[in-house]
Every structure is written in structure tokens, then in C-alpha cells.
Amino acid sequence: MKEPLISADNLEYCEEDGKCLFTEVSFHLEWGQRGVLLAEPHRCANILLKICATLLEPTNGSISWFGGNAEEPDEKWLPYVRRRIGFVHRETSLISNMTILDNISLGFQYHEELSREQAYDRVTETLKQFELFDYRFLRPAELTFEQRRLAVYARELIKKPQLFLLEHPSLDLGERVYSFLIEVFKTCSMEDGCGFLVASMIPEVVNRWGDWVMVFDQGRCRHFEVGQFDPSIYRESMRRRGATLSREWRNG
Amino acid sequence: MPAGYYVQMMTGFCGRWIIQKLSRLGELLGFFVVCLKTALRYRTTGQRLMARTFVQQIYFTGVQSLELICFIALLVGGLVVIQGIAQLTRVGSRNVLASLLTVVIIREVGPLLTAVVVILRSGSAIAIEMGYMTVLGEIESIEMQGIDPLHFLAIPRLVGVTVAVVSLIVFFNVVSIIGGFVAAWALVDIPFWALFYDLARAIDGIDIIVGSVKAVMFGVTIALVCMYHGFRTGEAITDIPPQVSRAMVDCFILCTFFNVLISALFYL
Numbered sequence: 001m002k003e004p005l006i007s008a009d010n011l012e013y014c015e016e017d018g019k020c021l022f023t024e025v026s027f028h029l030e031w032g033q034r035g036v037l038l039a040e041p042h043r044c045a046n047i048l049l050k051i052c053a054t055l056l057e058p059t060n061g062s063i064s065w066f067g068g069n070a071e072e073p074d075e076k077w078l079p080y081v082r083r084r085i086g087f088v089h090r091e092t093s094l095i096s097n098m099t100i101l102d103n104i105s106l107g108f109q110y111h112e113e114l115s116r117e118q119a120y121d122r123v124t125e126t127l128k129q130f131e132l133f134d135y136r137f138l139r140p141a142e143l144t145f146e147q148r149r150l151a152v153y154a155r156e157l158i159k160k161p162q163l164f165l166l167e168h169p170s171l172d173l174g175e176r177v178y179s180f181l182i183e184v185f186k187t188c189s190m191e192d193g194c195g196f197l198v199a200s201m202i203p204e205v206v207n208r209w210g211d212w213v214m215v216f217d218q219g220r221c222r223h224f225e226v227g228q229f230d231p232s233i234y235r236e237s238m239r240r241r242g243a244t245l246s247r248e249w250r251n252g
Numbered sequence: 253m254p255a256g257y258y259v260q261m262m263t264g265f266c267g268r269w270i271i272q273k274l275s276r277l278g279e280l281l282g283f284f285v286v287c288l289k290t291a292l293r294y295r296t297t298g299q300r301l302m303a304r305t306f307v308q309q310i311y312f313t314g315v316q317s318l319e320l321i322c323f324i325a326l327l328v329g330g331l332v333v334i335q336g337i338a339q340l341t342r343v344g345s346r347n348v349l350a351s352l353l354t355v356v357i358i359r360e361v362g363p364l365l366t367a368v369v370v371i372l373r374s375g376s377a378i379a380i381e382m383g384y385m386t387v388l389g390e391i392e393s394i395e396m397q398g399i400d401p402l403h404f405l406a407i408p409r410l411v412g413v414t415v416a417v418v419s420l421i422v423f424f425n426v427v428s429i430i431g432g433f434v435a436a437w438a439l440v441d442i443p444f445w446a447l448f449y450d451l452a453r454a455i456d457g458i459d460i461i462v463g464s465v466k467a468v469m470f471g472v473t474i475a476l477v478c479m480y481h482g483f484r485t486g487e488a489i490t491d492i493p494p495q496v497s498r499a500m501v502d503c504f505i506l507c508t509f510f511n512v513l514i515s516a517l518f519y520l
Contacts, residue, residue, distance in 0.1 A: 055392055075293060079399070079400065082395060082397070083397070085396065087396045091388070093388065093390055093393035094390075095390050095393065095394070097381075107397045107398065107399070109300065109301045110297065110298040110301050110399050110404065111298070111399075113298070113300060115300060159397070
């Protein structure tokens with residue numbers, strides 16, 4: 001039996017001032033599964049995604065990726081795991097002094113010792129697929145938000161990761177592009193068994209992305225299967241707590 | 253207030269300052285060790301990419317500074333000779349002009365002024381670049397590509413700046429000696445060959461060793477301190493200016509300190 005893609009047990013994260021953002025967070029994400037994290041304030045979900053991406057360490061608790069954890073003695077383990085994770089967070093984090101082509105082909109140039117031209121050849125198809133080919137020699141600042149976001153997705157997809165960590169997947173994307181991405185991810189899920197962990201503030205995301213939902217409520221989390229989860233109850237409970245509601249929430 | 257209170261306050265202040273500086277120095281040494289370990293661990297990875305960044309760093313720090321270094325070196329060389337002639341003529345020792353050039357320029361002023369130019373031009377640029385990359389999440393995105401940011405960003409800059417500083421110090425010394433020769437020839441009509449002969453006799457092997465040691469120390473210090481402060485930037489854009497200013501001050505203090513230390517070790 002395959003190990004779960006990611007397995008977290010009693011995670012806790014407290015900031016330097018001692019304030020804990022969340023405690024007792026446990027979950028497993030199996031191959032091909034899709035989990036949604038709903039959180040208000042959103043920082044909880046952001047931090048949890050960074051822990052899942054190996055970028056932060058929890059204050060307490062344990063987490064393992066593909067059956068191994070950060071205490072692996074092999075120094076090459078962490079870079080190897082990171083290449084198997086596709087992480088797209090809300091800020092488009094392209095390297096600003098590199099062209100889109102260099103940004104997307106950076107991994108090939110570094111890990112596979114390819115020349116620039118060879119690495120460019122490897123990413124050309126993806127650039128065309130993401131309609132970025134004509135903009136390949138531009139820097140991120142010269143693109144629209146949507147194009148930048150797409151470039152980040154292209155950069156992560158080209159690694160062929162098995163685990164995707166997505167923060168606000170629909171952010172800055174038009175409906176056409178968003179649907180295209182959903183199709184790409186669906187193919188990845190069906191053909192390669194990729195798993196997805198999606199963080200959002202919008203409960204409707206569950207309909208498109210979720211096999212299970214984890215709702216952060218005052219630092220604790222509650223699990224729901226998709227059938228059990230009622231977005232309207234979540235919305236109402238957030239409203240009662242005076243959470244800042246986005247327009248999409250208010251409109252329901 | 254009793255006098256003891258002020259003494260206590262002063263010693264407390266000095267103690268805290270020294271402890272703070274020593275702990276900063278300890279952190280920098282730690283950062284240097286981590287950089288070395290990273291360089292060794294990934295010595296066979298990403299060589300093409302690293303070579304490109306290394307060449308770019310040498311071009312930015314070395315080649316693009318040549319004009320400025322040349323201008324400053326000519327002025328400094330001329331200045332030392334003007335002051336030398338003015339003072340030495342009074343005591344009738346004009347023939348020690350070449351020794352003065354060696355002592356002032358090659359041993360002390362050349363390396364230190366070159367370091368200052370590099371701190372202002374490249375050090376600030378490196379600290380700002382690293383700071384922005386940290387704040388904008390670019391470092392995290394590099395990490396998520398399975399790339400160690402220390403290897404990809406720090407090592408080529410460390411080596412590139414060091415190579416550039418060594419080359420620039422040699423260039424500074426040569427140009428300022430030429431500037432001194434020209435000033436001497438124009439002001440008191442000392443022939444080139446006579447000055448050159450005196451200079452060749454005045455320079456010892458130890459001067460070349462000291463110059464090389466200083467150059468390497470300055471290059472490593474500038475790159476290391478600026479990257480260290482850049483990487484330490486917090487999450488806000490407003491964290492960048494204080495870190496850059498700290499990097500500049502630390503670089504200058506450390507380079508001056510090493511200059512004195514190395515001179516004391518070799519010449520006392």
C-alpha cells in the first residue's frame with residue numbers, strides 16, 4: 001500500500017509572542033485525494049500550507065511527506081521532496097529579475113545541468129499550452145496578474161509534482177483560465193494520482209476541489225466529508241463572529 | 253546623581269555594545285560556515301547556472317566599477333605625492349617618495365578605498381536584492397524548486413565579489429601609482445624611471461602578501477555581511493532600508509577593523 005502523500009499529526013503553530021494560530025491539527029491526504037482548508041483569518045491556512053510545503057516547521061506535532069519526515073538523515077531528501085510538491089500561494093512569487101522562460105525552466109537548468117537552450121526546449125510546449133509563449137522573454141512585472149499567476153502554475157506543473165498545495169486557486173484568474181486549470185489538474189489527478197490541498201476563504205471552493213473539508217475555527221479544526229459540509233452554515237457562523245467577508249461570500 | 257551611577261551606566265553601555273557586536277560577528281561566522289558547507293554539499297550541482305551568475309557578479313562588481321576606481325585612484329595617487337612633496341621637501345628627504353607611495357597606497361589606502369567603493373556600489377545592491385527577494389517570497393519559490401538559496405544566490409556572489417575585489421585592489425594600486433608618478437613628474441620633474449626604481453626597491457614580498465590577504469578578507473566580508481542582512485529581512489518592504497543601512501555600517505566597520513588587524517599582525 002502506498003504511503004499517504006502527506007500525513008499530519010497534532011500540529012500546533014505558535015508565533016514568537018506565544019500566540020498560537022492553531023493546535024491539534026491532524027489529517028491525511030491520500031493519493032488522488034483533494035482536501036480543502038477553510039479558514040478565517042486566512043493566516044492559519046497560509047501557515048499550514050507553508051508547513052505542508054516544508055517551508056516552516058510546526059511548533060509541535062509531526063508531519064511526514066511520502067512516508068518520510070524532515071528528520072531524514074539524507075541531506076538530499078528535502079530538495080527531493082520539494083520538487084515533488086507544487087506550491088502556488090497567493091502572492092505570485094516569480095523571480096523578478098528573470099524572464100518568464102528562465103523562471104519556468106530554472107529547475108531544469110539547475111538540477112539537470114541543461115544549457116539554457118535545452119531547458120527552453122523542454123518548457124516550450126507548456127508555455128504554448130498556458131498561452132505564455134509570446135511573453136516568454138518578458139519579465140514578470142510586464143505581465144498581467146492573470147498571466148503571472150498562470151506562469152506560476154506552469155512553473156509548478158512542469159516539475160510534475162505529486163502533491164499540489166494551492167492557495168486561493170481562483171485568485172486573479174478569469175473563468176475560462178480557471179476552468180482550463182481545473183481540467184489540467186483533473187488530468188493530473190486521474191493519470192498520476194496527484195493529491196491536492198487547497199486553502200481558501202470561499203466555501204464554494206469545496207464543490208470544485210473537495211473530497212474532504214477542514215474548517216479552522218478559533219485555532220481548532222473540524223473535519224467534514226464533502227456531503228456533510230454546508231457552506232451556508234459556515235458562512236453564517238463566520239458572519240456572526242464578525243469576520244471580514246469578501247464580496248463572493250456576501251453574495252453567497 | 254553619584255559619579256558611580258554614570259560610571260556604571262557607561263560600562264553597561266560599552267559592555268552591551270561589545271556583546272552585541274561579538275554576537276553579530278559570531279552569527280556572521282556561522283553564516284560563513286553554512287555557506288562553505290553548502291558549497292561543498294552541492295559542488296557538482298547547477299554548475300552552468302552558477303557559472304553564469306558568477307560571471308554576472310564579476311561584471312557588475314568588477315568591470316562596471318573600473319571607471320570609478322580609476323578616477324579615485326588617480327586622484328589619490330596625485331594627492332599622496334602632492335602632500336609627500338610638500339612635507340618631504342622641508343626635511344630634504346624627497347627620495348623617500350616611493351616608500352611613501354608604497355606605505356600609504358599599496359599597504360593601506362588602496363585596499364580600504366577599493367573596499368569602500370565596492371561596499372557602496374555592490375554591497376548595497378546585494379543587500380537590497382536579497383532583501384526584496386526575501387520579502388516578495390522569491391526565496392521560498394527558489395526553495396520549492398528544490399534549490400538551496402544559499403547555493404544558488406550566495407555562493408556565486410561570495411566568490412564573484414571576492415574575485416572582483418582582489419582584481420580591483422590590484423587595479424587601484426597600479427593606477428594610483430601611475431597618478432603619483434604623473435604628479436611627481438609634473439610638479440618636481442622627478443623622472444619616471446627613478447621613481448619606478450625606488451618603488452621597486454620599496455615594495456617587499458610581504459606587501460604583496462598583505463595586500464592579497466586584505467583583498468580576500470574584504471571581498472568575503474562585504475559579500476557575506478550584505479547577504480546576511482539581506483536574508484534577515486522580515487516580511488515587510490519597510491524592513492529593507494534598515495537592513496541595508498546596517499549592512500553598510502557593518503561592512504565598513506569590519507573592513508576597517510580587518511585592515512588595522514592585518515597591518516598590525518604583519519608590520520608590528
